[in-house]
Amino acid sequence: MQFMLLAIGLAATVILSTGMGYIPVSPTQVLRIIGAKLAGIPGLTAGMDELYPVVVLDVRLPRILTAAVVGGGLAVSGCVYQGILLNPLADPYTLGVSAGAAFGAAVALLLNLTAMGTYSIPLFAFAGASLTLLLVIYLSASGGGMSSNNLILSGIIVAAILSAGISFFKYIADEQVAVIIFWLMGSFGSRTWNDVGLTLFFVTIGLVVFLFFARDLNLLALGDRTAASLGVDTRRVMIILLATASLVTAICVSVSGIIGFVGLLVPHMMRTLTGPDNRRLLPASLLAGAILLLWADTVTRAVLPHEIPIGVLTALIGGPFFCYIFRRKQMGKTAI
């Protein structure tokens, strides 16, 4: 039931937001254009401004779907990070994945690397994120296994070093500094269908892996000793889930820049709706994350007089909202 509502909400959000913008297109026209393309009936768009299908299919939908998929990906990754690190305040960036991605992107921008065309920056961001994760896991692995405290601590240390590196790059960057800063703040501008396909592919793989291990993730909430006694191969499950969540995060960051608070807030909000059982929480977070980030992107794209970076917007809205629920939790001891 909740999933139906969320799914309908997402579909409605996609249709509505596609119509919004400099050239308004009505929801029915949007549906006709999508229907004409999907069903292959050109007649459906008859009598419409010839510009509309181009605006909808080539300009808006790639951006909108990328935003939705990235939002869903960040939200499910957030769920998994919170579950593994036994910390409801963890998010996809806790282990320094964002700093790693930013570092990689900054290197590519600074050195003006365009060997791989438009994919240079995403590739470097992805490599940075992956290497950071490997380093963090290496640092935190002790003889017995990984403790969540060690992981968080290693993440903070590595992120601090990388941040200093990024600051240094900005300092020596000269005219490239604006590009670096702009990339770091995140944007869905000029996304293509390739971006949609890439993110959708990896987020789908991630979701399948997460759902497969969702029950084990529930058991990890009781501590790794108890989880082991209930039949979970804790070390293996933790590594698989961490690697997958980081992969999904790295892909999301590499196409959109750094967008905070979605991975932290959405699992929080959904937990009050579905409870902490990851088998329900994960799909609900996926849908809610998609809706949330899509609306945020639509606000900055079509509502505000000037487009502001999406990462700034989510932090400006998400930060105070997070303060609110955190405070409410402290005061009322509500179970979040």
Add this chain to the structure above:
Amino acid sequence: MGFIVDHIAFSYPDHPVLTDVSLTIDPGHFYGILGPNGCGKSTLIDLLMGHQRPNSGRITYHERNVHAYSRRRLAREMALVPQNFYVNFPFTALEVVLMGRYPHLPRFAAPSAEDVAIIEAVMERTGIARFRNRYMTEMSGGERQRVIFARALAQGTPVLLLDEATSNMDIHHTLALMEIVTTDVKDAGKTAVSVFQDVNLAATYCDRLILMKNGTIADWGETDSVLTADNLGIVFDVDAHVYSDAFTRSRKVSFRQRHAIHP
């Protein structure tokens, strides 16, 4: 049958925990593990359940190395009630007890009518049925331990491993839990192995004791032969007086600090 612990040693990278531990654990008995802090009691439990691997020696369960079993198979053989811990996510008591059935359920299966009957019976038996819908995050330490204990019972395993399972419980619930374990051991032939801080609690309920000190076994066997003033004096470095208590019809111990004798 049961466990055979054969000359095991275990150490963390820079400090040894267990050195040369050997013992057998027979089905149908309630074993109590006693010893000073940091002597390796919990580590021994971890090794029995296969959560840690010994550096040398081997532990067999039903004549097979513990590590030859899959994790899932072991979870159907032995359940663990760990030391007190926090649960950071608002699972309800019911959800946690249901987790005890996971090792018996395929990954994507919903609990069957039989599973539901089992968890209802367990919650009734442990007296937690009335807070089934309360959140783990909002319970006291003792209540949380009772839920975790119920979850271990719901696992329906022949072996029950308890690591200070009653550390946060009041005396009423401590005795109730001990009675449940003793009943399962005597009537259903289960095996229980429990780490205790309270020597008298172990003396009352366990028919066999394992005394540990500095990562070795100081003595083990029938409670009546192991629980002596000499043994307790050696292991805990206190003066002990062991007597037969008519009220509980069991052995009891009282302690006194041992004062160093200066020459």
